[in-house]
Amino acid sequence: xxxxxxxxxxxxxxxxxxxxxxxxxxxxxxxxxxxxxxxxxxxxxxxxxxxxxxxxxxxxxxxxxxxxxxxxxxxxxxxxxxxxxxxxxxxxxxxxxxxxxxxxxxxxxxxxxxxxxxxxxxxxxxxxxxxxxxxxxxxxxxxxxxxxxxxxxxxxxxxxxxxxxxxxxxxxxxxxxxxxxxxxx
Numbered sequence: 191x192x193x194x195x196x197x198x199x200x201x202x203x204x205x206x207x208x209x210x211x212x213x214x215x216x217x218x219x220x221x222x223x224x225x226x227x228x229x230x231x232x233x234x235x236x237x238x239x240x241x242x243x244x245x246x247x248x249x250x251x252x253x254x255x256x257x258x259x260x261x262x263x264x265x266x267x268x269x270x271x272x273x274x275x276x277x278x279x280x281x282x283x284x285x286x287x288x289x290x291x292x293x294x295x296x297x298x299x300x301x302x303x304x305x306x307x308x309x310x311x312x313x314x315x316x317x318x319x320x321x322x323x324x325x326x327x328x329x330x331x332x333x334x335x336x337x338x339x340x341x342x343x344x345x346x347x348x349x350x351x352x353x354x355x356x357x358x359x360x361x362x363x364x365x366x367x368x369x370x371x372x373x374x375x
Contacts, residue, residue: 266359268317268359272313275309275313276365279310279355282305282306320355321356321357322352322367322369323349324349324351324352325345325349327347331363333356333367334367334369336353339370339371340372340373344372345372349371349372351369354367356368
């Protein structure tokens with residue numbers, strides 16, 4: 191080892207000393223710094239204190255905003271993955287609808303329905319819920335009307351037929367339900 195080698199204990203000790211170094215300023219020096227660097231218009235310690243309090247308040251607001259953004263990001267972190275699964279759910283529903291019209295597909299239909307049920311349960315555990323049920327009252331915030339038909343069985347202004355389910359992640363709409371709305375009698 192050469193003479194220039196620094197022992198780890200020495201660097202840790204030096205770092206600790208750097209962290210604990212305290213700067214002590216007189217009132218005159220603080221006032222001078224307040225005038226020169228913080229606020230050129232400050233004439234008194236009271237003005238400098240007001241500037242310091244404002245800066246602390248801004249820092250607190252900044253911390254709160256970062257915390258809110260972090261919580262929002264965590265809350266909706268699964269949005270893109272769950273959104274990518276929506277076409278799979280749509281295709282499973284199409285397979286079920288088609289299989290109900292064919293004889294000889296009962297066993298396959300049971301398997302597809304079980305798969306759909308498991309997938310829906312999994313996405314619901316992550317906060318995704320389905321939108322768009324027959325007979326729901328039409329709500330433009332969660333439904334997209336693709337047509338209107340007169341119908342005796344379904345009251346006017348209610349969903350007559352769901353063309354494509356909609357989905358909501360917690361309180362955020364991922365996709366509106368595409369529906370046909372009853373126009374009355």
